[in-house]
Amino acid sequence: QVQLVESGGGLVQAGGSLRLSCAASGRSLGSYYMGWFRQAPGKEREFVARISWSGGSTYYADSVKGRFSVSRDNAKNTVYLQMNSLKPEDTAVYYCAAALRQAMGVASNVDYWGQGTQVTVSS
Secondary structure, three states: OEEEEEEOOEEEEOOOOEEEEEEEEEOOHHHOEEEEEEEOOOOOOEEEEEEEOOOOOEEEOOOOOOOEEEEEEHHHOEEEEEEOOOOHHHOEEEEEEEEOOOOOOOHHHOOEEOOOEEEEEEO
């Protein structure tokens, strides 16, 4: 059982930055890949980024590559999503996710979800 608690969402102007945090708790956290998804109104939940607890290997969706950076603090069991050069099209509810499968780019492979936090980018 894994619990995910998010924070850091808010309103930011285009070109600005925002950092999301996801505090994780539960058993065998090191066995999970941690990641972020986002969902805009009327759209499916889409993959944003992922990171492994061990090794810290990362992977990003093409839409955010070069702008977003995912990291983790193992001592705090916390995963971060640093979002730079934000665009209005980044506006969505962002969800922290934990998956045993590496292929967590598919939402159906996600085992646990955070509650979601709203990110709004204004132009």
